Amino acid sequence: MNAPNDLPPFTGHGLGCIRGGRVVFAGLDFSVAAGEALVLLGPNGSGKSSLLRVMAGLLKPAAGKLAWGAVSTQAEPEIHAARTHYVGHHDAIKPVLSVAENLRFWARLHEPDAARASDAVDRSLSRFGLAHLRDIPGKMLSAGQKRRTNLARLLAAPSPLWLLDEPTTALDRHNIKVLEGVFADHRASGGMVVLSTHQDVDLPGARTVHLDDFGIETEEDPA
Ligand SMILES: Nc1ncnc2c1ncn2[C@@H]1O[C@H](COP(=O)(O)OP(=O)(O)OP(=O)(O)O)[C@@H](O)[C@H]1O
Numbered sequence: 001m002n003a004p005n006d007l008p009p010f011t012g013h014g015l016g017c018i019r020g021g022r023v024v025f026a027g028l029d030f031s032v033a034a035g036e037a038l039v040l041l042g043p044n045g046s047g048k049s050s051l052l053r054v055m056a057g058l059l060k061p062a063a064g065k066l067a068w069g070a071v072s073t074q075a076e077p078e079i080h081a082a083r084t085h086y087v088g089h090h091d092a093i094k095p096v097l098s099v100a101e102n103l104r105f106w107a108r109l110h111e112p113d114a115a116r117a118s119d120a121v122d123r124s125l126s127r128f129g130l131a132h133l134r135d136i137p138g139k140m141l142s143a144g145q146k147r148r149t150n151l152a153r154l155l156a157a158p159s160p161l162w163l164l165d166e167p168t169t170a171l172d173r174h175n176i177k178v179l180e181g182v183f184a185d186h187r188a189s190g191g192m193v194v195l196s197t198h199q200d201v202d203l204p205g206a207r208t209v210h211l212d213d214f215g216i217e218t219e220e221d222p223a
Pocket residue numbers: 019020024042043044045046047048049050051211
């Protein structure tokens with residue numbers, strides 16, 4: 001795979017999304033280049049999670065297209081999947097596996113070499129302050145520890161484009177700072193960060209998309 005700095009911008013043009021028979025957003029454009037960050041803002045229900053799922057290829061847009069440079073993601077879905085790491089609202093932690101085993105599972109999906117995968121797991125545990133919890137089963141973790149384990153996947157199984165749904169939920173101030181440092185390092189090496197949030201997250205120079213600019217007003221939803 002290309003090093004992140006060699007990647008063309010990831011873009012969306014004219015994106016539309018319908019959920020439960022309702023238009024959530026329409027005519028939405030965005031662009032994120034190597035080293036950039038994009039923050040999705042908007043009130044509850046405005047479509048931030050839906051847009052992230054569209055970007056991840058988990059939800060088909062009702063209109064528009066996603067592309068890397070001039071190449072549509074639909075033309076090369078495997079390449080898009082390999083370049084993308086999506087961390088959603090819900091924790092994807094297997095309760096009977098330890099923290100390290102959970103991360104190893106993700107690392108091995110990206111890295112066939114066992115020793116290299118193991119090194120990546122150790123680095124991610126240490127960066128997210130989880131080393132002392134490495135042998136604890138997922139079911140015994142607190143909400144913040146679960147969230148950090150989910151986020152540690154980003155380093156255990158690296159991909160250039162990170163798509164993160166409210167990643168600071170359940171994190172204390174110290175761990176929000178840790179995460180901001182991880183974002184800065186990722187961007188400095190040419191990675192891309194797209195996230196939704198209701199909190200302030202320090203992402204210098206980030207672009208923003210306000211989802212309520214792309215909603216369709218209805219009689220039930222007056223201005
Ligand atoms: N599985 C689903 N089926 C039908 N409608 C859905 C589904 N998931 C979400 N929706 C609807 O899509 C709209 C956008 O929801 P979405 O979760 O994308 O918003 P959000 O901006 O992420 O909200 P929040 O800030 O509360 O997380 C809402 O009206 C919601 O009811």
